[in-house]
Amino acid sequence: MTKDFKPYYAVIFTSTQNKNIKGYDEMASKMEDLAKTQKGYLGMDSARNDVGITVSYWESLEAIKNWKQHTDHMLAQQKGRENWYSWYNVRICKVEREYEFNR
C-alpha cells in the first residue's frame, strides 16, 4: 500500500450455471480476449467451483459502462441469460485500498 494509491474499479461477477453449458467456454474465452482490448481495462481474475467468480478491474466507471454496452458483449450477456446461467450477480465496486504478500 502506497501513499499515492490511485483508486480504480472492480466488477465482481458471481454466477451459477445450468447443467448444459454448450458453447460457454468458447464464448468466455472470446469475451476475455475482447475485454483485454477495451480502453481502461486493467485485468481479470476468474475461478469456478459450485459458484463462479470473475472479477475484472477497470480504470473508471465509464470504462465499465462502455464494456457493458459493447455490442458483442451484449450479445454474450443475452446468450448467458438464455442458455448458461441459472443465476448471476454483478457488483460495481471502488477499490479503495490494496496490499499484497509475496513469498
Add this chain to the structure above:
Amino acid sequence: MTKDFKPYYAVIFTSTQNKNIKGYDEMASKMEDLAKTQKGYLGMDSARNDVGITVSYWESLEAIKNWKQHTDHMLAQQKGRENWYSWYNVRICKVEREYEFNR
C-alpha cells in the same frame, strides 16, 4: 438495483497456494465459521482453480478492520504466509451498485 441501495464493502482476496497445504482446509473452514459470527459480516463467495478468489462482504470498514485484527484470524493469516500461500492480494472495495439475474 433499487433507489435505496445502501453501499457496503467487499474484500477481494486472491491467492496462489504452495503444493503442500497441509492443515489449510481445516483452517479455512474454521475461519469461515468464525467470520460468520463477526459484527457487520454480510456473506462470502469462494472458488479456486489456478487462482483462488474469496470475496467477503461487510457492512463497514470498521467491521473489516475488526475482522483483520481478530486474534484467531491473525494467527491464521500468519500460518497462511508461513505455510500455504505463495502469493496473495487483498483489495478493500466499496460496493456502489449491484444487480442480479434470476432464471
